[in-house]
Amino acid sequence: MSMLTITDLHACVITDEGETPILRGVSLVVESGKTNAIMGPNGSGKSTLAYVIAGHPKYTVTSGSIDLDGEDVLAMSVDERARAGLFLAMQYPVEIPGVSVSNFLRTSITALRGEAPKLRTWTKDMKLAMSDLQMDPAFSSRNVNEGFSGGEKKRHEILQMGLMQPKIAVLDETDSGLDVDALKVVSEGVNRFKDQNDAGVLLITHYTRILRYIKPDVVHVFVDGKIVATGGPELAEALEADGYESYTTAARA
Amino acid sequence: MTAPTVAPATDLAPRIFSRNIDDFDVPHGREEEWRFAPIKQLAEFFEPATWGSVGVAGEHDALVECVEINDSRLSQNWMPTDRPSAIARAKATHAVLITIAKESVHSTPIVVNLENSGENSYLHVEVHAGAFSKAQVVLIHDTTGNVNGSMLSIVEDQADLTMLSVIDADLAVTQHLHWFTEVGRDANFLGLSITLGGGVIRTVPMVTYRAPGGKAQMLGAFLLTGRQFQEHRILVDHTEPHCTSNVIYKGALSGEGAHSVWIGDVLVRREATGIETYELNRNLLLTDGPRADSVPNLELETGDVISAGHASATGRFDDEQLFYLQSRGIPEATARQLVVRGFFVEVLNKIDDPNLRGSLMHRIESKLGIVDHE
Ligand SMILES: Nc1ncnc2c1ncn2[C@@H]1O[C@H](COP(=O)(O)OP(=O)(O)OP(=O)(O)O)[C@@H](O)[C@H]1O
Ligand SMILES: [Mg+2]
DSSP, X not given: OOEEEEEEEEEEEEETTEEEEEEEEEEEEEETTOEEEEEOOTTSSHHHHHHHHHTOXXXXXXXXXXXXXXXXXXXXXXXXHXXXXXXXXXXXXXXXXXXXXXXXXXXXXXXXXXXXOOHHHHHHHHHHHHHHTTOOGGGGGSBTTTTOOHHHHHHHHHHHHHHHOOSEEEEESTTTTXXXXXXXXXXXXXXXXXXXXXXXXXXXXXXXGGXXXXXXXXEEEEETTEEEEEXXXXXXXXXXXXXXXXXXXXXXX | OOOOEEOOOOSSSOSEEOSOGGGSOOOOSOSGGGTTSOTTTTGGGGSOOOOEEEEEOSSOOTTEEEEETTOTTSOSSOOOOSHHHHHHHHHOOEEEEXXXXXXXXXXXXXXXXXXXXXXXXXXXXXXXXXXXXXXXXXXXXXXXXXXXXXXXXXXOTTOXXXXXXXXXXXXXXXXXXXXXXXXXXXXXEEEEEEEOOOSEEEEEEEEEESXXXXXXXXXXXXXXXXXXXXXXXXXXXXOSTTOEEEEEEEEEEOSTTOEEEEEEEEEEOTTOTTOEEEEEEEEEEOSSSOEEXXXXXXXXXXXXXXXXXXXEEEEEOOHHHHHHHHTTTOOHHHHHHHHHHHHHHHHHTTOOOHHHHHHHHHHHHHHHTOOOOO
């Protein structure tokens, strides 16, 4: 049983012009076996929240805390957070020229487990994980994210999550850029991962479409750097019908 | 004394071919070919001196010989193209000659460890790859002191020669190295230039073709990790039809005062129709401080080519790549190692021998201080 607790989190982005506050007091709990959906308009700060959880150096936390099972996440380096059981499926995964997917995954798993996986079982595990996501085996010899289509990048993120088996996974717009068939495959991947590992999921999305395949336990509405409403799955349905209009005007008032 | 050959004017190719030192003026630094070079630090290379000659260390293959500079088997046609190379040819007393017999096929690399007898040395190395032969020659320049000289690779018809030249000297060392390659009919040449150290290193690779159908690849990987200067001034002179050339140089630089210069000149002569050429230079700045100049030049005297292109880019080490890898649990040092390996992989993967490839990668990583302690 794991729990990620975010309390009154404030964070800025560091740019050449200075620091701009983005997160303005986020409080949230993600538990094992539960799916929290975060929905909000463009530019509301959803990715910033995801990056701050993962420890991206471009953002500074000005106040508040993030705690994973009693450990201070903010005190950890990026790789320590991953080894503590946090995972971020990125909205825009970066290309790493000259580094093959198989080498990358093996290096990652070795770092997470503290020892290299046995070659035979590793090859088998990877093949299976790839076929579950309907990925061509030739994929493993391509360079990380280089020339991947939007859908391939997202499958690759979910592939990593399945192999790394984090306690808590943050999925940042994993649904964007996917057609319906790919969305189904990816959603099944997320559900399978969650069931097999009893993991907690923080699902960031813009649209309700993915919530037909991945059932949220809790839905948060995120506007202007904070959560402005929290409810059950019915909240997502209301958002689908009415949009964010009422929340954004309320936040501005 | 013979009169120097004066070539017809083009902006890219050398104008004077001669063994007579005085046919070349002492460079003052404003000439196009010398404008990036640290002329003051190269002063010793512009005046003839009594230096030793580079020879071969330890046990070596019978194909590798240390010969007197007037050995009749050494190339009689080859002419120096600048003052340092003319001085080295005139003042060297010995040469290293590697003869790959006609039609012979060598499956294991022929490794030559070069060593110098004195503080400063002249170098003259020739590799003669006979017709239909196939071989890989590895030249390790583990020399101390300054070195001035030329390497020649002569690839006869349909021969297949891979030549790897590794320079890894300490900061006090200055080296000036020409590397002349002549590619025969339907022959195949792969030149790999790996430069890992040295205070001032200037390499001048030049590739030309003797007959149609030749293929030449010149690949380079270079590393500067502090107050170091490297210039790699490449010329591919397409003199014959239906040949190909492919130049890829990759440099990684770190630290204040590291300065690299890459000049990629490709000249396609009027008669060199139906050729394919591509050249690329990429530089990776690992920290703030280094400077990388990159100048590709393509001069086409004929429009009748299959393809001709070039690209050059210098970029900073990407923190987003580092973040991505670290977010997958990979510690920072390992993440940097992966990125740098990935950067050089295109060049290093051409080295067939896994031990050699591994040991070069290891040398690169230990210079960068990113070897993880497994
Ligand atoms: N690295 C950055 N540099 C400059 N501004 C940034 C940076 N990251 C975020 N911002 C700004 O912070 C705000 C929130 O951005 P963020 O990407 O977190 O929003 P988002 O909710 O994920 O949007 P989207 O739905 O488009 O993905 C935006 O105004 C954005 O321009
Ligand atoms: Mg976003």
